[in-house]
Amino acid sequence: MSDSSINTSEVDIVIAAINSDLTPFLNEWRPIFSPFHLIIVKDPDMDGELHVPEGFNVDVFTKSDINQMVGSSHSILFSGYSCRYFGYLVSRKKYIISIDDDCVPAKDNNGHIVDVVAQHIANLKAPATPFFFNTLYDPYRKGADFVRGYPFSLRSGVTCALSCGLWLNLADYDAPTQALKPEQRNSRYVDAVMTVPVRSLMPVSGINIAFDREVVGPALFPALRLSAEGKIRWETVEDIWSGMCVKVICDHLGIGVKTGIPYVWRRERGDAIESLKKEWEGVKLMEEVVPFFQSVRLPRSAVTAEDCVVDMAKAVKEQLGKVDPMFVRAGDAMADWVKLWKSVGSSTPGV
Numbered sequence: 217m218s219d220s221s222i223n224t225s226e227v228d229i230v231i232a233a234i235n236s237d238l239t240p241f242l243n244e245w246r247p248i249f250s251p252f253h254l255i256i257v258k259d260p261d262m263d264g265e266l267h268v269p270e271g272f273n274v275d276v277f278t279k280s281d282i283n284q285m286v287g288s289s290h291s292i293l294f295s296g297y298s299c300r301y302f303g304y305l306v307s308r309k310k311y312i313i314s315i316d317d318d319c320v321p322a323k324d325n326n327g328h329i330v331d332v333v334a335q336h337i338a339n340l341k342a343p344a345t346p347f348f349f350n351t352l353y354d355p356y357r358k359g360a361d362f363v364r365g366y367p368f369s370l371r372s373g374v375t376c377a378l379s380c381g382l383w384l385n386l387a388d389y390d391a392p393t394q395a396l397k398p399e400q401r402n403s404r405y406v407d408a409v410m411t412v413p414v415r416s417l418m419p420v421s422g423i424n425i426a427f428d429r430e431v432v433g434p435a436l437f438p439a440l441r442l443s444a445e446g447k448i449r450w451e452t453v454e455d456i457w458s459g460m461c462v463k464v465i466c467d468h469l470g471i472g473v474k475t476g477i478p479y480v481w482r483r484e485r486g487d488a489i490e491s492l493k494k495e496w497e498g499v500k501l502m503e504e505v506v507p508f509f510q511s512v513r514l515p516r517s518a519v520t521a522e523d524c525v526v527d528m529a530k531a532v533k534e535q536l537g538k539v540d541p542m543f544v545r546a547g548d549a550m551a552d553w554v555k556l557w558k559s560v561g562s563s564t565p566g567v
């Protein structure tokens with residue numbers, strides 16, 4: 217059963233749906249998800265009715281909702297993998313949790329079902345420690361603390377804005393790794409969560425994620441579309457791109473990002489070789505953009521996530537735009553996204 221101490225009015229669970237029948241998925245998650253409001257975004261390119269089982273507090277958003285809100289925008293498309301971001305936009309809650317619809321609850325080393333909502337919210341409510349690494353992992357967890365030598369001046373920590381969960385069975389590997397290790401399965405449940413140090417980038421996976429929408433909501437946006445994009449091709453990097461944006465923004469705002477528990481059990485669909493064809497361009501491209509994200513610095517005047525996205529967009533256009541016109545489009549999309557985020561009443565207070 218879910219953790220009754222969580223204030224359900226603070227949480228939205230956002231699901232992107234390419235499957236027409238979410239019954240098996242939601243029945244697996246019923247004990248954990250049923251107390252919470254669900255936002256299900258039906259992939260606008262998916263035909264047919266979406267079936268959701270009884271017993272959930274759910275709002276389903278479809279192509280017509282997206283078109284009504286986004287209008288004829290050419291820079292912002294909520295198709296394919298990126299349709300979940302529409303759910304991030306329309307939510308009005310403080311915390312958002314998003315789980316892919318091919319994942320089910322995992323079990324910990326004691327065979328207990330992992331409550332992803334409770335653990336993600338615990339991660340987000342406990343401070344983060346990006347400025348000095350605690351070698352005993354999360355010092356705020358029961359049974360842990362700061363180790364000797366950790367500066368007392370830093371022990372109050374900072375706000376945690378993003379909680380990146382992990383995966384048993386099929387870890388989120390890229391297509392080359394999947395093709396090289398088709399039999400590899402992740403059976404190692406590591407009971408740990410830690411803050412990613414400041415100025416360290418990381419691959420943020422959209423499969424099992426939670427964030428403080430009021431603090432970093434607009435920083436999570438799939439702006440990058442490859443020049444020769446297909447509906448799928450460009451989206452294999454959408455969370456990697458937005459993950460680097462949000463980590464740089466969190467570093468700038470002095471807030472934290474955590475990785476570790478909770479785990480989900482991930483079942484994969486699709487073929488590694490097919491994925492390789494789709495993903496290879498994105499895999500190569502990431503090598504080009506990492507130095508940009510490692511070096512970009514935002515102005516002190518940027519004190520909210522919206523400010524940071526606007527300034528980041530300018531830097532993307534100025535510094536990456538000469539590499540490829542797709543980055544000019546990405547920068548424009550980021551700027552349009554902030555306008556859209558503000559216009560739907562989602563403006564975030566300063567940190």
Ligand SMILES: O=c1ccn([C@@H]2O[C@H](COP(=O)(O)OP(=O)(O)O[C@H]3O[C@@H](CO)[C@H](O)[C@H]3O)[C@@H](O)[C@H]2O)c(=O)[nH]1
Nearest residue numbers: 232233234235259296297316317318422423451452455
């Ligand atoms: O056209 C689409 C494709 C997918 N979805 C929904 O998005 C998530 C993830 O889809 P899927 O499990 O098929 O793909 P993964 O590769 O495992 O996803 C992870 O990789 C990233 C992109 O490659 C992505 O950000 C991660 O989630 C599911 O809920 C599908 O229903 C869709 O709506 N439309």
Ligand SMILES: [Mn+2]
Nearest residue numbers: 316318484485
């Ligand atoms: Mn998947």
